[in-house]
Amino acid sequence: MTSEFFDGSYELKLKDFFFKVLSGSAQGILIGVLPSAVMKYILKMFGTAQWALDFSAILTMFSSFIPVLIGLAIAMQFRMKALDAGVMAIAVGASAGSVKWAMAPAGFVNPVTGVKLTAPANVYIAAGAGDVINAIIVAAVAVLVIWLVSKYLKGFGAVAIILSPIVIGGGVALFGKAIAPYVAYITTWVGDAVRLATDLQPLPMSIAIAMAFSFIIITPISTVGIALAIALSGLGAGAAGAGVVATTVILLINSWKVNKKGTTVAIFLGAMKGMMPAIFKKPIMILSFLVAAAISAIPVAIFNVQGTPTSAGFGWIGMVSPIQSMIADGAERDIVTHTIGAFPALLTWLIVPAVAGFVVDMLFTKVFKLYTPADFEQDM
Secondary structure, eight states, X not given: OOSSSSSTTSOOOHHHHHHHHHHHHHHHHHHHHHHHHHHHHHHHTTTTOHHHHHHHHHHHHGGGGHHHHXXXXXXXXXXXXXXXXXXXXXXXHHHSSSEEEEEEOTTOBOTTTOOBOSSOEEEEEEOTTOOHHHHHHHHHHHHHHXXXXXXXXGGGGGGHHHHIIIIIIIHHHHHHHHHHXXXXXXXXXXXXXXXXXXXXXXXXXXXXXXXXXXXXXXSSSOHHHHHHHTTOOBHHHHHHHHHHHHHHHHHHHHHHHHSOHHHHHHHHHTOGGGGHHHXXXXXXXXXXXXXXXXXXXXXXXXXXXXXXXXXXTTTTGGGHHHHHHHOOOGGGGGTOOOOOOHHHHHIIIIIHHHHHHHHHHHIIIIISOOOOGGGGOOOO
C-alpha cells in the first residue's frame, strides 16, 4: 500500500480482505451486545429508579446500532478516510433491518414525541440488531465498491462529499435491502435445524441444542436471535446456555496462555464472537467446542435446567443463563416451570463445563495434536 489511507493503491488480497471484514464484524457485534448483557441484572437491583431505567434503555439501544458499528469497525480495519467510513457505516446500518420505516398517514401521532403528522411521511423505529449476516455482506460489498471507486474514479475527486453518500451510501444500502429477504433464509434454516432437536427426548435434545449453540456463538449469527425466532424455552433454553458456556471455557483456557489478559477477560464477559478470525483460520478447533458442549449438556437434562428465549443464548454473559435457571419472576413462571438450587446450578454452570473443557482441550492439544494454544491468538 502506497497511501496512508485505504484508496485505489491498496493491494486488496482475498485472505486479508476476509479476515479484516471478519475482525471488524466481531468488534462491532461486541460493542453492541456486551453493555446491555453485562449490566442487565445489575440494573434490575435498582428497581424503578429513573436513572437505572434510562441507563438500561441507552445500553439496550446499542444493539440497534450493531450494523452501524460493524460498518465503522470494518472501515477502521481498512484505514478508510472519515468520509468513506461514515458512508459505509450508514450504508450497512440502513440495510440490515435494525432500523425499520413505513409510510404513516396524515394525522398519525408519534407515540414518543407526540408530534402529529400534517402530511404522509416515513416513520422510523429501532428494531433490535437486525440481520447481522446481511450487515457483514453489505459491509464487504461496500469495501469493494469504495476500493473500485478510489481506483478507477479517483474517489469521485472534488465532488466526493456529494457523490459518495449518494452513490456508495445510498446505492449499497439499496442493494443490501434488496438481498435482505434472501439472506434471512440463512438464519431461518439454522433456526429450523435447532427446532428439529426440540422434538427429541430430553438427553439427546439437550446434547443436540448445546452443540448447536456452542457453534453458533462463534459465528455472526445471533444466539439470542435464533432463540427468540424459534421461541426456544424450558429445557432447550437451558441446553443452549450450556453450549455457550462450553465454548467459553475452551476459549478461556487457551486465550489465557497466549493473549493479553484484557482479551481473556473480554471473552469471559461475552466476547466469544471476537475470536471468529482465529477460529476460522483453523476450524478444526470447533470440534472441541462441540464435544465439550455434548458433555456439558448432561447435567442440563439430569437436573431439568430451564430458561427463556431471552436467556438461551447468553451462558455466562452477565450470568443471565445461570440466574434464569434459578429464578423465575412474573410472566417467566409460565415458561420456566422448574428452577434449580445452588448445588445443581454449581454443577451445571461451573464444575461440569470446566472439567469437560479442560479434559477435551487436553485431548485435542496433547493427545490428538489438532491445534495448539497459539492458534487462539487474537487481538481484540
